[in-house]
């Protein structure tokens with residue numbers, strides 16, 4: 473750093489207008505905006521700036537489009553996706569309308585030639601109810617469901633058994649009278 477200081481000091485001059493220490497190659501003083509050698513302020517600062525900092529040449533239309541795409545990649549990707557979807561939708565619409573309008577010239581093929589339906593099971597056929605093997609311990613009456621047919625007649629031996637079962641209490645009930 474110390475070796476650079478004399479070199480730096482030779483590269484710097486004092487502004488003729490405001491006496492500030494500025495760079496020797498400066499065309500304009502950064503403090504007062506005047507020419508550091510003459511001390512006069514140029515009227516057209518923009519001309520000096522354009523002379524020093526060459527403006528970029530005007531970009532062509534294609535270059536500006538590429539530059540825009542580079543800066544806004546998200547928008548460009550979204551636009552591309554939208555265009556692709558529109559293209560696919562248009563193609564689908566075209567094919568749908570063409571299929572609805574045009575009739576195929578090929579001969580009709582029966583469905584039985586395309587698919588073999590002979591070994592297909594009837595899906596509407598009711599499957600037999602599987603035999604239910606449930607476990608019960610000693611009381612099968614509580615586990616069984618009895619279906620009572622409408623119009624069923626009680627067997628005579630069952631009627632006799634019920635009458636003998638209800639007969640004995642009758643005399644006992646008559647005792648209080």
Ligand SMILES: [Zn+2]
Nearest residue numbers: 487490501504
């Ligand atoms: Zn100055």
